[in-house]
Amino acid sequence: MSSAPEEISVPLSTPSLRGNEGAYVKECIDTEWVSSGGAFVERFEEAVAAFVNRSYGVATVNGTAALHTALLVAGIRSGEEVLVSDLTFIAPVNTIRYVGAWPVLIGAEPQFWQMDPEKVAQFLAEKCEHRKDGVYNRRSGRRVSCILPVHILGHPCDMEALLELARRYDLIVIEDATESLGADYRGRRVGSLGDVACFSFNGNKIITTGGGGMLVTDDPAMGERARYLTTQAKDDPQEYVHGEIGYNYRLTNVQAALGVAQMEALPELVESKRAIAEHYSRAFAQVPGVEPMRQASWATSSWWLYTVLVDAQARGEDSRALMRRLAKAGIMSRPLWQPMHLSPAHRDVESYHCEVSARLHERALSLPSSANLTLKDQRRVIDTVAAPGP
Numbered sequence: 385m386s387s388a389p390e391e392i393s394v395p396l397s398t399p400s401l402r403g404n405e406g407a408y409v410k411e412c413i414d415t416e417w418v419s420s421g422g423a424f425v426e427r428f429e430e431a432v433a434a435f436v437n438r439s440y441g442v443a444t445v446n447g448t449a450a451l452h453t454a455l456l457v458a459g460i461r462s463g464e465e466v467l468v469s470d471l472t473f474i475a476p477v478n479t480i481r482y483v484g485a486w487p488v489l490i491g492a493e494p495q496f497w498q499m500d501p502e503k504v505a506q507f508l509a510e511k512c513e514h515r516k517d518g519v520y521n522r523r524s525g526r527r528v529s530c531i532l533p534v535h536i537l538g539h540p541c542d543m544e545a546l547l548e549l550a551r552r553y554d555l556i557v558i559e560d561a562t563e564s565l566g567a568d569y570r571g572r573r574v575g576s577l578g579d580v581a582c583f584s585f586n587g588n589k590i591i592t593t594g595g596g597g598m599l600v601t602d603d604p605a606m607g608e609r610a611r612y613l614t615t616q617a618k619d620d621p622q623e624y625v626h627g628e629i630g631y632n633y634r635l636t637n638v639q640a641a642l643g644v645a646q647m648e649a650l651p652e653l654v655e656s657k658r659a660i661a662e663h664y665s666r667a668f669a670q671v672p673g674v675e676p677m678r679q680a681s682w683a684t685s686s687w688w689l690y691t692v693l694v695d696a697q698a699r700g701e702d703s704r705a706l707m708r709r710l711a712k713a714g715i716m717s718r719p720l721w722q723p724m725h726l727s728p729a730h731r732d733v734e735s736y737h738c739e740v741s742a743r744l745h746e747r748a749l750s751l752p753s754s755a756n757l758t759l760k761d762q763r764r765v766i767d768t769v770a771a772p773g774p
């Protein structure tokens with residue numbers, strides 16, 4: 385007989401809505417501005433753009449829509465190629481296909497698990513041909529036009545190296561910063577580094593609007609075009625004249641109201657995440673076979689999801705066995721995403737040196753990291769992880 389599903393008492397990453405969220409949503413209801421018009425959308429866009437030191441913020445229905453729009457406004461065309469992180473949630477790779485372009489999956493580096501700039505450099509130098517009008521993948525014959533690094537788990541990619549390659553080869557850089565609002569790279573905000581960057585405000589992210597996203601940029605042409613495309617490409621709203629095929633990607637005022645309140649709380653939320661990470665790292669330093677995620681000297685992570693690598697030999701159980709044991713104790717944990725080079729959804733896509741991503745996928749487990757995780761619950765997670773296996 386199979387056992388009943390375990391009751392989860394310590395979730396992985398839940399929202400924290402303890403500030404002005406209720407008051408601002410009530411304001412939307414009281415004024416009946418609940419849909420796409422209303423003051424909160426603009427306030428939210430300004431708050432996020434100001435936080436990441438960008439001139440433009442365009443709110444969208446979710447992070448995936450922001451990424452899709454970013455590729456459109458960056459001018460990435462059908463038949464071009466985009467170098468993208470292999471170890472990522474699937475959304476950025478899907479959006480490359482939405483615009484008819486092709487992903488080339490670049491493996492992770494072993495230290496901080498982000499897109500490996502050395503592999504990007506090697507791919508561009510060894511696998512590509514350099515013509516007057518751009519850089520072309522020798523194997524596919526397609527033009528490489530963009531790098532799309534994904535700052536996973538709250539930790540930035542090594543952007544200096546990637547930006548230098550982008551300059552050298554004339555490539556656009558789109559940051560997928562959906563998991564890393566609040567992180568810094570060499571003193572600069574994640575999301576302020578590429579030509580355009582995207583955030584997600586899904587329920588499990590650092591701040592949430594229920595569902596939502598945002599594209600940020602300093603480029604007026606990209607900012608204006610993003611606003612145009614995400615609002616059905618309307619040339620004349622009175623006469624319903626649309627200049628081209630646009631999208632209904634707008635965020636509603638109710639969601640933006642949540643967002644404005646969440647932005648007020650952001651510094652505190654990131655601080656809590658950092659304290660949680662510090663506590664975990666100190667505890668796991670004493671536990672053989674559990675290797676905590678590290679932070680680069682050039683990074684200040686926002687520690688979105690605290691993740692460890694499980695050494696099956698040293699612990700007598702692998703990451704999935706530990707996940708099941710945690711679940712039995714009511715504690716939620718989660719492996720990293722299946723790397724994209726193994727994904728059936730992208731089986732016909734080229735990949736480049738993805739061995740590290742595959743190893744990380746096998747061994748990694750994300751642990752409860754909600755900003756409102758109590759010390760008592762965190763102690764319980766630590767004790768359960770540290771306890772001997774079955």
Ligand SMILES: Cc1ncc(COP(=O)(O)O)c(C=O)c1O
Nearest residue numbers: 446447448473475476562584586
């Ligand atoms: C790396 C990454 N990119 C994109 C997204 C898509 O964001 P959304 O779920 O808001 O569409 C997510 C998360 O959900 C993500 O983790």
